Each structure stands twice: as structure tokens, then as C-alpha cells.
Amino acid sequence: MLNFLFFLFTSFSLLSLAEDRxxxxxxLVxxxxxxxxxxxxxxxxxxxHAVGAKEDLIKEFPNTPVDLTHKNDVLIPGFIEHHIHPLLAAITMNSEIVAIDDWTVLNKKSxxxxxxxxxxxxLKELESSMNTNDPLISWGFHHYFHGKLTKDDLDKISSDRPILIIHRSFxxxxxxxxxxxxxxxxxxxxxxxxxxxxKLANYGExxxxxxxxxxxxxxxMQFLAAPQRIIGGLSITEEYIHKQGITLIANPGAMYNKLTQGAKNYVFGxxxxxxxxxxxxxxxxxLEHFNNSELLEETEALLNWGEGKVQYLPKHIKLFSDGAMYSQNMVLRDGYxxxxxxVWLMEEDIFKETFRIYWDAGYQIHIHQNGDSGLDRILEVLEDNMARNPRDDHRTTIVHFGYSAFDQIEKMKQLGVIVSANPYYVPVLSDLYSKVGIGYERSQEMVRLGDVARANIKLSLHSDMPMAPASPLALMHAAVNRINYANEVAxxxxxxxxxxxxxxxxxxxAYLLGLESDYGSISPGKYANFTLLEENPLTVDHLLIKDIKVKGTIVEGRLFGF
Structure with a gap:
């Protein structure tokens, strides 16, 4: 009977339409x-529409075609990359990648x-191989691996060609x-x-x-985000994201630039x-464009900036505590x-006032943080606002979660925060930072997800691409194994x-985005978003998670193969 239904079903096209089936x-996970x-x-x-045993569904819905085209696939809820920067990713895709880790972008490996x-x-090889007079743009530099880099160093590579080096942190x-x-x-x-x-703008160097x-x-950005360049980079980024099995992305911290947003809408929409x-x-x-009295109105106006499959998420905002993890600009209790x-990315008074404005307006606040002192500031401000104006289910989100202290975990739980962590820091940075700048004990505990999980705090994983490859399987692998460049478990x-x-x-x-009723699990009523894998990530050897082959996706019922 199943073979007959399969034959009948495949007599018309299934590959691109959202057909009932x-x-x-x-x-199935x-x-x-x-x-x-x-x-x-x-x-x-x-x-x-329904989930259950195959025999029960076929019996209950006898007129619905049966699709066996995925009989060799593992079907899981569609991957969600809830923290990616499409513009920065597009710039990276247009750049020469010279990084501390291997990158494969489509068919080009670095x-x-x-x-x-x-x-x-x-860098010298790349410069000498260029046949045009275009600038050499390279992303991936890291000073703790590659040493201090200055204008004079780059002038020695070429005094005739513009050279722009983008730090790994961006x-x-x-x-x-x-x-x-x-x-x-x-x-x-x-x-x-x-x-x-x-101190942060050294023209001489x-x-x-x-x-x-x-x-x-x-x-x-007039050059990096020029329409032709950025559309090309976004197109590469789109294909890259798809091949990682991702069905929904979010960009916390989008730039306030309508022209750039138009390019994103054009490619992704x-x-x-x-x-x-x-x-x-x-x-x-x-804050660069508006004063405090205008913030809420102008933030709401951004809801009209998206088109098609691109939207702004209502009542969400991103704030910033301390500096970048890759630059060792995070603010630490015990210093370096x-x-x-x-470095503080927002002055304390500005941070407090901006938080208050969005808190009182009912926003979910996502806050970039990498150092334990940066986390202290967030928790103190949140505690003050909870005392002044209590809110239930506020879902204030700690973003990146580089360094923290054990004593902060209980306070996080009490205050109701959730964690959006970048676990990729551990494999690429924990060994070096154990020796340079921070020390062994603190660096072994970076991105302390085990403590977060034991405290039953909601945690999610992101790449912050291009800070890490936008591969959910690579992120899972990093969080589960924590194996660093020294081949040790950190x-x-x-x-x-x-x-x-x-x-x-x-x-x-999905919960972090406030969308758990529509996404995140294979449940009746949710969007039909699935990622198709060759192996089950819950049963495969945990050391092989990153090597699982992604075979395609189904998004809102429509199959997107490779």
C-alpha cells in the first residue's frame, strides 16, 4: 500500500511546492x-497538521499522499541561527579570509x-596575485596569534595598493x-x-x-557596502546559510541604514x-541618530523597513555592555x-537610561556581553529596573556570554535572564587565552554552559557570524565537546x-525570539520547518556531530534541496 501511495504521490512535482503530505x-526528532x-x-x-506513528496518520488521513522521499533522512526541527550579521557576513564573503581557523565558503577553502x-x-601572496588595482580587503586577523599589525607593516606589503585588514572581531x-x-x-x-x-583611534598606526x-x-562602508559588492556578498551568504541547514535567521543589532537594508531585502526577501x-x-x-525622546518612536518605525521574507521583530532591542572577545576588550573583574x-561600548549613564526607556516600554532587551564585569553591570541594571518596575517573562538576554563567574549564575536565575552563547569561543580561544592576557583558570571556564544548564536557565547557541561559521552543527559540537586547539577539553x-x-x-x-509557538519543535500548529540530516545528532558519536551531512531543508512546507 505504501509503495502504491508513493508512486501516486511522486507522479506530480513535490520538489518545490508546499503540498499536503x-x-x-x-x-524523526x-x-x-x-x-x-x-x-x-x-x-x-x-x-x-499532525504528528504521530506513521500507521496512525495514514489511517486517520487516508486521502493525504505519503512522501517517502526522505526515507533515508533524519528529520529534525529546522535550525534557527538567531544571531548572525548578514552585512558583516557579506563583507567577509567578499574578502580574502585569512583567519586562525579553517573556513570553507561554498567551494573556496581557507x-x-x-x-x-x-x-x-x-597577505603578500594575496597582494602579488591580484591582477587589478582594487583594494586588498582581508578578514580574520587576530593580534594574539598574528602579532601587532600597523600601517607601516601593511605599507611594506604594498605602498601602492590600498590594504584594509578587518580584525576577526569586526x-x-x-x-x-x-x-x-x-x-x-x-x-x-x-x-x-x-x-x-x-585612545581607540590611532591614525599614526x-x-x-x-x-x-x-x-x-x-x-x-561607502566602499564595503556599495550596492553591487554587498548584493554579491549577500547572495553568497544566502547560499552558505542554506547549506548549513538553517531555516530561520535573526540579526540582533541591525545597522540603521535604509540603503543597506534595501540590499538585504532585495536578496533575502x-x-x-x-x-x-x-x-x-x-x-x-x-543613539547616533536620535535623542532619548525619539528612541521609541523611531524604533517602532523600523517595523516598516522589511519586505517579503525580511521583517523587523517587534518589541526587541539590542544594547551593549563591554567590548569584543576576539580583541580582549571585554571588561573583567580581575583585569588582564x-x-x-x-572597553565599555556604552557609557554607564547612557546604558542605564537607554535600558530604562526600552524596559518601561515592554521591550525584550538583548545585551552584548563578554566580560564578568560587563555581566555585573547588566545584572545590576536589571535588578534596579525589576525593583522599580517589575515585569514577568521579560526574557532579558545575555548575548555571547564569554566570561562569567559562578556566583553570577544564581543571580541570573533569580532575575529571569536567558543566555544566548557563542560556544565557538572555546575551541578557538581557550588555549591561547589561558596563556595570554587572562590565564588558565578563567579561560577554562569561558562560556560556562554547564553551570547554566544545571541552573535550568534557558540557553541557546549562536555563531555571531562571521565571528564563527554559521553552522548549527559546529556550534553544537563546540558546546558538547569543548575541545580546543591544544586538543584538550577546556x-x-x-x-x-x-x-x-x-x-x-x-x-x-525560538523561545529567545519569542516565537516558540510557531518554531523550534515538530509540533502540530507550528510552521513546517525541518532540517534534513544524514545522521541523528542525539545518537551519533558526540565527537562526530560537526561532521553530520546536511541534506536539505523544508521551510514552511516547501522543500529546498541542494
Missing amino acids: IIIPKD TLDSDYPNATAVLIRDDRI TGIRDREGYLKK HEFIMNSKALEFFGIAKEDLKGLNAEEK GHFSERGLIMVMPKI DIDTPFRSLFIPSALYM LDGHQG GPNQRISSLNALKGVTLNA
Whole structure:
């Protein structure tokens, strides 16, 4: 009977239309406690209509075609990448990737380089191989692996070609003399900086970071985000995201630039894009354009900026505590071994007032944090606002969660925060940071997800691409195994289970976005979003999670194959 139904069903096209059907895969992972042993799922239009045993669904819905095309696939809830930066990813895709880790973008592979000599040699090779006079744009530099890099170093590679080096964190740019000239950056551009910000804008060395970078970024973005370049980069990013099995993305901290948003809408907004995109405004960018009295009205106005499959998520905002993890600009309780200081991304008074404005308006507040002192500031401000204006289910989100202290975990639980962590920090940074800047004990405990899980705090996983590859399987692998470049397990007690890791890129990611009623599990009534895998990530050897083959996705009932 099943063979007859399969023959009948495949006599018309299934490959692209959201047809009603009963899908029977090799294995089904629902993440719904009501259907732990289900073997089939019925799709009706763009939603899941029923879940259960295949025999029961066929009997209950005898006129619904049976789809056996996934009989060799593992069907799981669609991956959700809830923290990705499409614009930065597009710039990265248009750049020469010279990073500390291996990257494969479509068919182009870049092998990781972790020493200064190899890094400079690679830059020279790239520059000499260029046949045009275009600038050399490279992303992935990390000063603790590659050494200090200045304008003079880059001038030695070429004094004729503009060279722009984008730090792995995207919070630091380094340029040679020709690049400063090419982008039109002059010392006069820095006159508006205060004393603290001037430390972050070193014109003589061609180095600009954090708030110092913000001053010159508009001139640089005229080139990096030029329509033709950015559309090409976004198109590559779209294909890359799809091939990781992702069915829904979110961008917390979207730039306030309508032209750039138009490019995102153009590439990601059409009906054939294999995922939906949700954007969350950045309070940091909003404050550059509006005063406090205008913030809420102008933030609400952004809801009209999306088109098609691109939308702004209502009542969500992103704030910033301390600096970048890759730059060692996070603010730490016990400081750094070399005596340098971290950086606050928002001045304390501005942070407190901005938090208050959005808190009182009922927003879910997502806050970039990497240092334990940065986390202290967040928890103190949240505690003050809870006492002043209590809110239930506020879902204030700690974003990145680089360094924290054990004593903060209980306070986080009491205050009702949730965690959006980047577990990729552990494999790429824990060994080096154990030796440089921070020390062994603190670095073994970075991204302490084990403690978070034991406290029953909701946790989700993100890439912050391009800070990490936008691969949910790679993120799961990092969180479950925590194996670093020294081939050692960093902080064994901070590992989490494969189940918690899978929830972190599906069900809990949906919860973080306030969309758990529509996404995150294979449950009746939710969107029919599935990721198709070759192996089950809950039963495969945990050391092989990152190697599981992604075979395609189903998004709102429509199959998107490779």
C-alpha cells in the first residue's frame, strides 16, 4: 500500500511546492514531549497538521499522499541561527579570509594560520596575485596569534595598493597609508572624539577600534557596502546559510541604514529565499541618530523597513555592555595579566537610561556581553529596573556570554535572564587565552554552559557570524565537546548534553525570539520547518556531530534541496 501511495504521490512535482503530505523519514526528532516516539509528520499548507506513528496518520488521513522521499533522512526541527550579521557576513564573503581557523565558503577553502610569519606571507601572496588595482580587503586577523599589525607593516606589503585588514572581531580595522587616502580618512575626522575614544583611534598606526572605529566607519562602508559588492556578498551568504541547514535567521543589532537594508531585502526577501530573516535594531546605532525622546518612536518605525521574507521583530532591542572577545576588550573583574584595560561600548549613564526607556516600554532587551564585569553591570541594571518596575517573562538576554563567574549564575536565575552563547569561543580561544592576557583558570571556564544548564536557565547557541561559521552543527559540537586547539577539553564540567545543544539551535532559539509557538519543535500548529540530516545528532558519536551531512531543508512546507 505504501509503495502504491508513493508512486501516486511522486507522479506530480513535490520538489518545490508546499503540498499536503505525510512525511515518513528514517528517523524523526520532534523535541516535543507529547510526541517523543513519533515516526511521521503531516504537513498541511505551510504548517504541521499532525504528528504521530506513521500507521496512525495514514489511517486517520487516508486521502493525504505519503512522501517517502526522505526515507533515508533524519528529520529534525529546522535550525534557527538567531544571531548572525548578514552585512558583516557579506563583507567577509567578499574578502580574502585569512583567519586562525579553517573556513570553507561554498567551494573556496581557507586554511587557518596561527603565527605572524605565516600570516604576513599569506597577505603578500594575496597582494602579488591580484591582477587589478582594487583594494586588498582581508578578514580574520587576530593580534594574539598574528602579532601587532600597523600601517607601516601593511605599507611594506604594498605602498601602492590600498590594504584594509578587518580584525576577526569586526571591532577593529587596520589600514595602510594608501587605504587611508583611498577611503578619505584624515586626522580631522577624529576631532569629535573625547579623551577615552581617542585612545581607540590611532591614525599614526592606521588602527581604529570600538568607538574610535565608529567615527571613520561611514567612509569605509561607502566602499564595503556599495550596492553591487554587498548584493554579491549577500547572495553568497544566502547560499552558505542554506547549506548549513538553517531555516530561520535573526540579526540582533541591525545597522540603521535604509540603503543597506534595501540590499538585504532585495536578496533575502524574495519568495525563493530558503529561510526567513528577522532583524532587531541596535540601540547604539539609534543613539547616533536620535535623542532619548525619539528612541521609541523611531524604533517602532523600523517595523516598516522589511519586505517579503525580511521583517523587523517587534518589541526587541539590542544594547551593549563591554567590548569584543576576539580583541580582549571585554571588561573583567580581575583585569588582564598584561595590565591592559577592557572597553565599555556604552557609557554607564547612557546604558542605564537607554535600558530604562526600552524596559518601561515592554521591550525584550538583548545585551552584548563578554566580560564578568560587563555581566555585573547588566545584572545590576536589571535588578534596579525589576525593583522599580517589575515585569514577568521579560526574557532579558545575555548575548555571547564569554566570561562569567559562578556566583553570577544564581543571580541570573533569580532575575529571569536567558543566555544566548557563542560556544565557538572555546575551541578557538581557550588555549591561547589561558596563556595570554587572562590565564588558565578563567579561560577554562569561558562560556560556562554547564553551570547554566544545571541552573535550568534557558540557553541557546549562536555563531555571531562571521565571528564563527554559521553552522548549527559546529556550534553544537563546540558546546558538547569543548575541545580546543591544544586538543584538550577546556572546562569538562562546562560541557552540555547533545539534547541541550540541539535545543539551543532550535526550540530555545525560538523561545529567545519569542516565537516558540510557531518554531523550534515538530509540533502540530507550528510552521513546517525541518532540517534534513544524514545522521541523528542525539545518537551519533558526540565527537562526530560537526561532521553530520546536511541534506536539505523544508521551510514552511516547501522543500529546498541542494
